[in-house]
Structures are given as C-alpha cells and as structure tokens.
Amino acid sequence: DSEYDMExxxxxxxxxxAFAPYFKFxxxxxxxxxxxxxxxxxxxxxxxxxxxxxxxxxxxxxxSYMLSQAACQEAAAKGVExxxxxxxxxxxxxxxxxxxxxGVRGHTLVWHAQTPDWFFREGYLDDGDYVDAETMKYRLxxxxxxxxxxxxxxxxxxxxxxxxxxxxxxxxDLETDxxxxxxxxxxxxxxxxxxxxxxxxxxxxxxFTYARKYAADGVALVYNDYNSWDSxxxxxxxxxxxxxxERGLVDALGMQCNLSVD
Numbered sequence: 001d002s003e004y005d006m007e008x009x010x011x012x013x014x015x016x017x018a019f020a021p022y023f024k025f026x027x028x029x030x031x032x033x034x035x036x037x038x039x040x041x042x043x044x045x046x047x048x049x050x051x052x053x054x055x056x057x058x059x060x061x062x063x064s065y066m067l068s069q070a071a072c073q074e075a076a077a078k079g080v081e082x083x084x085x086x087x088x089x090x091x092x093x094x095x096x097x098x099x100x101x102x103g104v105r106g107h108t109l110v111w112h113a114q115t116p117d118w119f120f121r122e123g124y125l126d127d128g129d130y131v132d133a134e135t136m137k138y139r140l141x142x143x144x145x146x147x148x149x150x151x152x153x154x155x156x157x158x159x160x161x162x163x164x165x166x167x168x169x170x171x172x173d174l175e176t177d178x179x180x181x182x183x184x185x186x187x188x189x190x191x192x193x194x195x196x197x198x199x200x201x202x203x204x205x206x207x208f209t210y211a212r213k214y215a216a217d218g219v220a221l222v223y224n225d226y227n228s229w230d231s232x233x234x235x236x237x238x239x240x241x242x243x244x245x246e247r248g249l250v251d252a253l254g255m256q257c258n259l260s261v262d
Contacts, residue, residue, distance in 0.1 A: 002043055010046060016053040024103065026054035033060075034089050039096050049100045054160075056105040060089050063115040063143070072124035081135060082142040083119065087150055094155040106151065106162040108224065109144055110207040112186035112193040113167075120194040136198045141210045148214040161220035163254055164211045165204050169225055169236045177201060180240035204240070208249035224254030 015025045027048060031037030037060055038044040048055060059065060071084035097104050120136065121128035131139070144164075151159040170183035178201035186193030195203040211221050223241060227233050237253070244250035 004043055006043060006046065010050050015051040024054040026052045026056065026102075026105075028056050028058045029060075029093065030058045031060055034092075037089060037093070039093050045096070048096075048102060052102055054103045054105060055097060056107045057090075057093060058107075059114070060093070061107055061147075062111065063109075063119065065089070065114075066147070067116060067119060067143075069116065069118055069124055072119075076123045081138055083124075083139050083146070085143070085146050085150075090150070091154070094151060094158050098155050098158050102158075103160045104151075104158050105222075106147070106159045108163040108166040109147060109211065110140070110164065110168075110195065110203070111166040112183055112195060115187075115194070117188055117194065120188075120198060130194070130198060133199055136195075137206060140199075140203070140206060141213075144207065144210040145214050148211065148216075148219075152216045152219075156216070159219065161222050161252065162211060162215070163222050163224040164250075165207050166224045167226060167256075168204050168223075169233060169240055171232050171236055175201065178204075178240075180236045180243065205244070205247070205249065208244055208247075212249055220251040221249065222252045222254045223250055224256055226256040226258060228253070228255045 019025045027044075029038035029044070029048075031040075034040075037057075066085045066087075068084050068086045071086070075082065075084055094104060096102075118124050118126050118128070119139070120130055122131055148162070168183050169181055170185065171181045173181060173184045175182045175184050175196075182196060182201035182204065183193050184196050185191060186196070188194050188197065199206065208221060215221060223237075223244065225233075225237055228237055241250060241253055
C-alpha cells in the first residue's frame with residue numbers, strides 16, 4: 001500500500017548478504033521525536049528487515065532525547081542526584097531490532113553537542129550554577145549505567161557496541177595538557193564544552209571507565225570521530241586511542257564518514 005515503488009528494493013540481493021564476507025550493513029534510523037523516528041515508517045521497517053543486520057539511531061539515543069528534565073528536577077528536589085532517563089523511544093527501537101535479528105550500535109553516550117546545558121547545573125535547573133566535578137562524575141556514571149543496563153537487561157545481545165565518546169579530538173582548540181588536543185569548544189551559552197569545563201580532559205577516560213564497568217561481555221566500546229582522514233587530526237586520534245588502549249578501555253575506532261557522491 002506504499003506510495004513508493006518498493007519492488008526493486010525488496011527483490012534485489014539483500015545488501016547484508018552481499019557484504020557478509022566483509023562487514024555488517026545497516027541504515028541509520030533518523031528522527032527528531034517519537035513521531036518522526038524511522039522505526040515508525042512501514043517502508044523503513046521493510047528496508048531494514050530485508051537489507052540490514054545492523055542499525056543505529058541518528059539522534060534519539062543521544063542525551064538531549066534520553067534525559068527528562070522534569071523528572072531529573074523532581075528527583076533532585078528530593079536529594080537524588082541520579083539523572084532520570086526516558087526509554088520509551090529506545091524501547092520501541094530495540095524491540096523491533098530484537099524481533100528481526102538486527103544489531104544496534106549505540107550512539108552516543110558522551111558528546112559536547114546535543115547534551116542539555118541543564119544536565120550540568122545544580123538541581124538540573126536552566127539557571128542553576130554549574131555543579132562541581134564530583135557531582136558531574138556521579139551523574140556521568142549514573143547516565144552510562146542506566147543506558148547500558150536497560151539495553152542489556154531488556155534486550156540482551158541487541159546492542160553490540162557503543163560509541164562511548166563522540167568527537168572529543170579537536171586540533172584547532174590548541175589544548176595541550178591531554179596530549180591529544182581535547183575539545184574545549186562546545187554548545188554551552190559561552191560556546192564551551194561543559195564536560196571539559198567541569199572535568200577537564202579526564203571526562204573522556206572517565207566515560208570509557210564507566211562504560212567498561214557496566215558493559216556486558218563482548219560489547220565493544222568505540223571512540224567515534226569525523227575527518228579521521230585529516231593527517232593532523234589522525235595523529236591526535238591515534239594518541240588518544242593509544243592512551244585508552246593501554247588502559248584496556250577501548251575496542252574500536254569509529255570513522256564517521258560524512259561523504260558525498262562528489
């Protein structure tokens with residue numbers, strides 16, 4: 001009943017079979033709310049089932065979509081610092097993937113973008129003071145623990161890897177203490193990276209440490225970044241990966257290739 005002609009797409013060689021000797025094949029599920037999420041599209045569902053053995057959410061597993069400010073504020077008012085997450089959309093995606101044998105790449109736990117500024121503030125208030133380092137560590141661990149345990153307890157084996165930290169290497173920011181040019185710019189009202197402002201470059205190692213603590217056996221931990229072809233950025237990504245690898249905290253590098261047909 002689709003308005004689109006799906007016949008060729010659903011009768012050709014499935015791409016997951018064509019590329020089976022080399023790698024998993026998947027399409028990303030786009031969307032900016034529950035109603036526009038690709039899992040709600042019958043056409044997208046059919047394409048995923050026919051062609052894919054992996055998928056990921058473009059937006060809806062990022063902190064700005066997972067965190068509930070009202071629930072966080074209510075908990076904080078009672079003295080509970082643990083962030084409160086809303087798994088409604090993630091639950092639907094994981095259920096679909098489990099039913100159809102499609103793996104999920106979790107994207108992303110820690111990023112300087114699409115993480116609400118109030119997440120870094122006292123009482124989870126828009127105008128609260130920024131919290132201290134110990135409070136932020138507690139919130140970071142609580143967020144990662146809840147994300148991983150929800151997926152693993154309810155849909156074991158479906159999420160096979162996590163982009164733990166996204167795009168934290170930025171040579172143009174000229175940060176030198178880390179040895180790998182940690183990003184200092186971000187989306188705070190002042191244009192800074194709140195993770196770095198509160199925790200310094202240590203936030204990257206902390207995120208991987210917490211992810212390793214709660215990840216099930218066999219779940220890969222990934223550092224993901226773009227422009228990894230750039231020789232300068234490549235060097236600093238290598239330095240970060242070597243640092244994390246020596247500590248047993250990373251399993252793979254995600255090369256986010258935003259490439260056009262040109």
